[in-house]
Amino acid sequence: MALTPQWVKNLKPSGPQGSELLEQERAKSNVSVEKLSKFLFTQSVLDRKHRILEVLQSERVFDKSQNYFAGRVDRFETALARAKKLRKLVVKHGWSQEDLRTANDLISEPGPYGLHESMFLITLRDQGTPEQHEKFLKPAENYEIIGCYAQTELGHGSNVRGLETTVTWNEDDKTFILHSPHLTASKWWIGSLGRTANYAVVMAQLWIKGKSYGPHPFVVHIRDMKTHEPLENIHVGDIGPKFGYNTMDNGFLLFNNVKIPHISMLARFSSVDIKTGKYFRPASPSLIYGTLTWVRSTIVLQAGGVLARGVTIATRYCAVRRQFQDRDAKEQGGENQVINYTTVQIRLLTLLATTFALHFTGRGMMQLYEENQKKMSQDAGKVGDASRGAGPEETHSGSDLLADLHATSCGLKSLASSTAVDGLEVCRRACGGHGYSSFSGIGPWYADYLPTATWEGDNYMLTQQVARYLLKSARSVLKGEKPTNDTTQILAHFLSKADIGAAFDVLGKDEDIVAAFAWRSSFLTFEALKHRDEQKMAWNDLLVDFYRLSRAHSQYMVVRNFYAALSAPSTESELDQETRTLMHKLFRLYALHTLEQEASEFYTSAAVTVRQIQLSRTNAVMKLLDEIRPHAVRLVDAWDFPDWQMDSSLGRYDGKVYEDMFYRASELNPLNKITVDPYPNNETLFKKDESRQLKSKL
Amino acid sequence: MALTPQWVKNLKPSGPQGSELLEQERAKSNVSVEKLSKFLFTQSVLDRKHRILEVLQSERVFDKSQNYFAGRVDRFETALARAKKLRKLVVKHGWSQEDLRTANDLISEPGPYGLHESMFLITLRDQGTPEQHEKFLKPAENYEIIGCYAQTELGHGSNVRGLETTVTWNEDDKTFILHSPHLTASKWWIGSLGRTANYAVVMAQLWIKGKSYGPHPFVVHIRDMKTHEPLENIHVGDIGPKFGYNTMDNGFLLFNNVKIPHISMLARFSSVDIKTGKYFRPASPSLIYGTLTWVRSTIVLQAGGVLARGVTIATRYCAVRRQFQDRDAKEQGGENQVINYTTVQIRLLTLLATTFALHFTGRGMMQLYEENQKKMSQDAGKVGDASRGAGPEETHSGSDLLADLHATSCGLKSLASSTAVDGLEVCRRACGGHGYSSFSGIGPWYADYLPTATWEGDNYMLTQQVARYLLKSARSVLKGEKPTNDTTQILAHFLSKADIGAAFDVLGKDEDIVAAFAWRSSFLTFEALKHRDEQKMAWNDLLVDFYRLSRAHSQYMVVRNFYAALSAPSTESELDQETRTLMHKLFRLYALHTLEQEASEFYTSAAVTVRQIQLSRTNAVMKLLDEIRPHAVRLVDAWDFPDWQMDSSLGRYDGKVYEDMFYRASELNPLNKITVDPYPNNETLFKKDESRQLKSKL
Structure with a gap:
């Protein structure tokens, strides 16, 4: 293929142009994009992004x-080259952790240093002794050793206690012996391990003198520092292609009775005495579990932005794309912008509302997390975490605030990441056929984000934690204990009113919407408690109820946080009246649409009437769509995604959708470098013309 | 990386082995896999599959x-090589169309001959004159010319009437001039066009003497038959990578005033007189639209099998995978098979039921289609089709059966393909972390199937057709016209009982379940009619209601077809009593689970009570899961997917899940051929060792 001929280059899309349409959209609304962006992110965060963007x-x-x-x-090779360059930029510009995170957000692909820079360094720092910091952490921070965090195995993802890799204390020569007794013991899915890391923190079952002490972390040298070949009796490699995340080298790792020195065991919280072989118990495991809670809170915070990227792309494209005329139109006119169709609005604008709902919820979560951090250190050891499995039902003995944070983070992680994943796919489909092209930018982004629904606690598994916590809270309320946090408060309130019933004015008052969500969650909690404690139903038979309960409670949390954020005094000073009113409409759209989607639970709990739900749908929601519609493009603009970050033809800020689609296909596509012989009887398959230069090559 | 060392090869997964677990599963149930397979597919279809499989x-x-x-x-090159080989096998073995389709199903990837063998040949055959058959069809059938079907454009997917490519009759030299006036006129998404085809059937707006006659098909020579370079003033190429379907070369195509001869216009139904330039009107457009109805019916039929593949993989893997112990277990035992968790069953077993529901519905549809085929030819010209858009509301003037088939095919295409797509993703996630690996076989399959939700009528757009038809039917019933098909019958029945109300025993009687679905659909139809005809609501404001209405009606169709298939006399003779009972349980599971998911509509229509829905969930559905559970593996076995077809580590018939995952990663993965230098300061990125042989290379 020749590159684009001149007569094609002279062509423009048929009018009106995408750029004109987006200009019109932006002229329709008075929302101050700048103010809203600042309200969402703060000015310093926005400034940082644009400063880093310029460098990249x-x-x-x-x-x-x-x-x-x-x-x-090729993608992996490029990703590694990028990771190296990024490291150099960090050194050159003296970038902070936050700067680096921002750069990675803008680059928007998982990189081979990913696990080195997160779990490897964190674990060494948190769980190493000063001696281990000197020996491992320091060179790791200088990138003289590159590491990863090897926990999950081929046969064990969620259940850490079931790990099969063993590490046995060898009294004779004061070493440990690492071993993979079965194929299923192979470490698996380990980020940065496949090709990159020469060190790994390995979680293994500790055995001393024939006795098991459970999983512990060990720093293990796995590849030669110069040749980078695996060391003896170690089998390591990349686990192969995935649905997404293919710039990352997730790896496997097996040990054949590999001897490692005593210092390998990360010994800040638990250790084996080198002289006696005596085991010292963990001093503060909850600090470790705190990390998981933090990770989940981050996932909640990020989910809004993850989804907003898809909503930005789809909203802009649906404002540019026109198909069919309005059916009731009196006269022949141009085609209608796709975003004018209510079947598109009911998907996109509700998701637009969801992006803000998740963002404010995430912000609320992070505040709660930070407030509790100090308390956490004080109360260390009191809160267990079995979030990756179904631990003992009565574990929580720490403060009620801590327990609340733990449960909240589990439930919201599940809800937020599922919502973002499913929402991205809705956005992709709302783009019609072109949504399927990689150039839409949604598919690849969705594929990379997808594992978030599974890792850091599977979204189904996690809901057991929430249910367990709610049951425990309900028991304490039933016993007449004084409410100490929001959860026990709403449960106590429900209990006091359950006989009288509720009459929430969900169509009239925003605070009544929040109350109705609290009512439904409380109702389901006491229902579940009855099943478990009175009817003695098996735990397994209740899992489906628990999933619904967790979802209901988490939706209450989202509605409450969204409402709280809009009611905060700072909001009044930072946003003008018109934008505030619009944000309240987005709140109602999110809440009433959710209410209508989950109508049957709201009925059953008698939180609202059948009539109210019908009106929510036919009147309130449809009216809100109409009112929010003119502001859609400015609202997504406020999320402030640079074109470079989104890498999407359909989501371009300037609306030059078709020009960009065409340019990428006609000028950048390597498949167009080959000419094929298409006839079945001809064995000569291809002529490749390497002399033809593609315009852009890394 | 060295290939797998011997000490790793000696390792086995920790027990019990996957193969043992699947053996146990198969021992738990008496379902005759063979009989059920035969009942689903017939023996000759099964025999054909295994015969073709052996050859491939x-x-x-x-x-x-x-x-x-x-x-x-590489994937495209291989796919083309496969297409060529397949063509040779067809010739060598004298394979029928059905044989070829079977081979393509087994190969399971879209191939570069795909559109040549379908739309190109079909269009030439159906719309060409004898002279055109001689000139184009014959060489096309002999693969001397390779073609495609170029309809959609960069700016126009759904709305065919809005196509921008023009073809103008040139009186002077008796030729047509093909032209792309804008960039958005570029043909786009055209399968087999990107690299393969040298001919295209191009849909273009016909202009004669300054007057427009709408879109018509033209056969156009686009690439040189020898050099395979594009002809002059034609710009053609591949549109780039997609979410899936990457073995297919979807292409773009632009014309710069290209002259084509008079014979190019496919002239069976409409033509331009070469002497006078006079236009002759289409004789029978409905024959063309019949093709679309057939394509949609096929999609419905296939959807069950598409989903069943994911369900097969997830069910087998969830029987092999074990995580955590049962929480209520009295003593420490082994870990629990994941399929025993009710949160897994509520997802997988309901989808298993759905596979059969869709299969029988598809079969019912195809029967209806075939019965109507003759009638269709007789009534030709009476039924319009604007399924890709919102055509005139009152178009249907043909027989009621035809109108019913058209509407049914639209609604069921939308429901069935959405159900299959969403269900596949549920299956993938039910596999936990390993579901994300390409080796699961679900992700790539999902990605290739995904466009089905958009093409042949977008799943949202199509629902307008159903609503329009139901409104029209309701109007006729209101006028007191005699019911002539099932739809008007259930509407008339509803109308006669609406004041008295319904009392369906959905928990006790299967036929009452069907009646409850009919009631809800009828209720929503008359509600919608009230909005449109009495309240004069705008069409656009009703689209969301129409979507729900279409969904409700289509779910009724599925429930009705599933029930009818099980009630047919042939079922009694072909299946033993135990399997029949089980199939009835699957029917109830599908129906009651759907009822519970859509509870709010069933309430509102007063088809069932709140109490009934609660009982459906807590009692009926949970009990059915428990009863169906032991038969799960045998039920998926009955779908009879060869391992070779599924290409899935997780879904292997023999349960050797972990061995296969490991083998692919360790022996087949090309990324493990490169050794990287991971240090940021070292510019030398890679050592590639080409001398190391990977085990399998095409």
């Missing part, structure tokens, strides 16, 4: 133009 | 072992 765009290695075309090996 | 497996080019690893260009 000027480096050739970060050029994204071949990302969607390259195969696995 | 013996050909090296069909080896699948590098499919998940290869990049876009």
Whole structure:
């Protein structure tokens, strides 16, 4: 194929142009994009983003133009080159952790240093002794050793206690012996391990003198520092292609009775005495589990932005794309912008509302987390975490606030990441056929985000934690104990009113919406408690109820946080009246649409009437869609995603959708470098013309 | 990386082995897999599959072992080589169309001959004159010309009437001039066009003497038959990578005033007189639209099998995978099979029931289609089709059966493909972390199937057709016209009982379940009619209601077809009593679970009470899960997917899940051929060792 001929280059899309349509959209609304962005992120965060963006765009290695075309090996090679360059930029510009995170957000692909820079360094720092810091952490921070965090195994993802890798204390020569007794003991899914890491923190079952002490972390040297070949009796490699995340080298790792020195065991909280072989108990396991709670809170905070990226792309494209005329139109006119169709609005605008709901919920969560951090250190050891499985039902003995944070983070992680994942796919489909092209930018983004629904606690598994906590809270309320946090308060309130019944004016008052969500969650909690404690139903038979309960409670949390954020005094000073009113409409759209989606639970709990739900749908929601519609483009603009970050033809800020789609296909696509012989009887398959230069090559 | 060392090869998964677990599963149930397979497919279809499978497996080019690893260009090259080989096999073995379809199902990837063998040949055959058959169809059937079907454009997917490509009759030299006036006129998404085709059937707006006659099909020569380079003033190429379907070369195509001869216009139904330039009107457009109805019916039929593949993989893997102990277990035992958790059953077993529901519905549809085919030819010209858009509301003037078939095919296409797509993703997630690996076989399959939700009528757009038809039917019933098909019958029945109300025993009688679904659909139809005809609401404001209405009516169709299939006399003779009972349980599971998911509509219509819905969930559905559970593996076995077809580590018939995952990662993965230097300051990125042989290479 020749590159685009001149007569094609002279062509423009048929009018009106995408750029004109987006201009019109932006002219329809008075929302101050700048003020709203600042309200969402703060000015300093916005400034940082644009400062870092400028640096990245000027480096050739970060050029994204071949990302969607390259195969696995090329993508990995490029991702590693980028990771190296990024490290150099950090050193050169003295970038902070926050700067680095921002850069990674903008680059928007998982990189081979990912686990080195997160779990490897964190674990060494948190669980190493000063001696281990000197020996491992320091060179790791200098990138003289590159590490990863090897926990999950081929046969064990969720259940950490079931790990099969063993590490046995060898009294004779004061070493440990690492071993993989079965194929299922192979470490699996370990980020940065496949090709990159030469060290790993390995979680293994500790055995001393024939006795098991459970999983502990060990720092293990796995590849030669110079040749980078695996050390003897270690089998390590990449686990192969995935639905997404293919710039990351998730790896496998097996040990054949590998001897490691005593210092390998990360010994801040538990250790084996080198002289006696005596085991010292963990001093403060809850600090470790605190990390998990933090990770989950981060997932909640990020979910809004993850989804907003898809909503931005779909909203802009649906404002540019026109198909069919309005059916009731009196005269022949141009085609209608797709965003004018109510079947599109009911999907996109409700998701737009959801992005803000999740964002404010995440912010609320992080505040709660930080407030509790100090308390956490004080109360260390009191709160267990079995979030990856179904631990003992009565574990929580710490403060009620801590327990609340733990349960909240589990439930909201599940709800928020599921909502973001499913919402992204809704956005992709709302883009029609072109949503399926990689150039839409949604598919690849969705594919990379997808594991979030499974990791850090499977979204189904986690809901058991929430249910367990709610049951425990309900028991304490039933016993007449004084409410100490929001959860026990709403449960106590429900209990006091359950006989009288509720009469929430969900269509008239915002606070009544919040109360109705609290009512439904409380109702389901006491129902579940009855099943478990009175009817003595098996735990397994209640899992489906628990899932629904967790969902209901988490939706209450989202509605409450969204409402609280809009009611905060700072909101009044930071946003003008018109934008505030619009944000309240988005709140109602999210809440009433959710209420209608979950109508049957709201009925059953008698929180609202059948009539109210019908009116929510036919009147309130449809009216809100109509009122929010003119502001859609400005609202997504406020999320402030640079084009470079989204890498999407459909989501371009300037609306030049078709020009960009065409450019990528006609100028950048490597498949167009080959000419094929299409006849079945001809064995000569291809002529490749390597002399033809593609315009952009990394 | 060295290939797998001997000490790793000696390892086995920790017990019990996957193969043992699946053996136990199969021992738990008496379902006759063979009889059920035969009942689903007939013996001759099963025999054909295994006959073709043997041929394909013996050909090296069909080896699948590098499919998940290869990049876009390699995958396309391999796919073309396979298409060529397949064509040779067709000739060599004298395979029928059905044989070829079976082979493609087994290969399970879209191929570059795909559109040549379907739409190109069909259109030439159906719309060409004898002279055109001689000139185009014959060489096309002999693969001397390879073609595609170029309809959609960069700016127009759904709305065919809005196509921008023009074809203008040139009186002077008796030719047509093909032209792309704008960039958005570029043909786009055209299968087999990107690299393969040298001919295209192009849909273009016909202009004669300044007057427009709408879109018509033209056969156009686009690439040189020898050099395979594009002809002059034609710009053609591949549109780039997609979420899936990357073995297919979807293409773009632009014309710069290209002259084509008079014979190019496919002239069976409409033509331009070469002497006078006079236009002759389409004789029978409904024959063309019949094709669309047939395509949609096929999609419904296939949807069950598409979903069943994911359900097969997830069910087998969830029987092999074990995580955690039962929480209520009195003593420490082994870990629990994941399929025993009710949160897994509520997802997988309901989808298992859905596979059968869709299969029988599809079969019912195809019967209806075939019965109507003759009638269709007789009534030709009476039924319009604007399924890709919102055509005139009152178009249907043909027989009621035809109108019913059209509406049914639209609604069921939308419901069935959405159900299959969403269900596949549920299956993937039910596999936990390993579901994300390409080796699961679900992700790639999902990605390739995904466009089905958008093409042949977007799943949202299509629902307008159903609503329009139901409104029209309701109007006729209101006028007191005699019911002529099932739809008007249930509407008339509802109308006669609406004042008295219904009392369906959905928990006790299967036929009452069907009646409750009919009631809800009828209720929503008359509600919608009230909004449109009495309240004069705008069409656009009703689209969300129409979507729900279409969904409700289609779910009724599925429930009705499933029930009818089980009640047929042939079922009694072909299935033993135990299997029949089980199939009835699957029917109830599908129906009651759907009822509970859509509870709010069933309430509102007063088809059932709140109490009934609560009992459906807590008693009926949970009990059915428990009863169906032991038969799960045998039930998926009855779908009879060969391992070779599914290409899934997790779904292996023999349960050797972990061995296969490991083998693919350790022996087949090309990324493990490169050794990287991981240090940020070292510019030397990679050492590639080409001398190391990977085990399988195409």
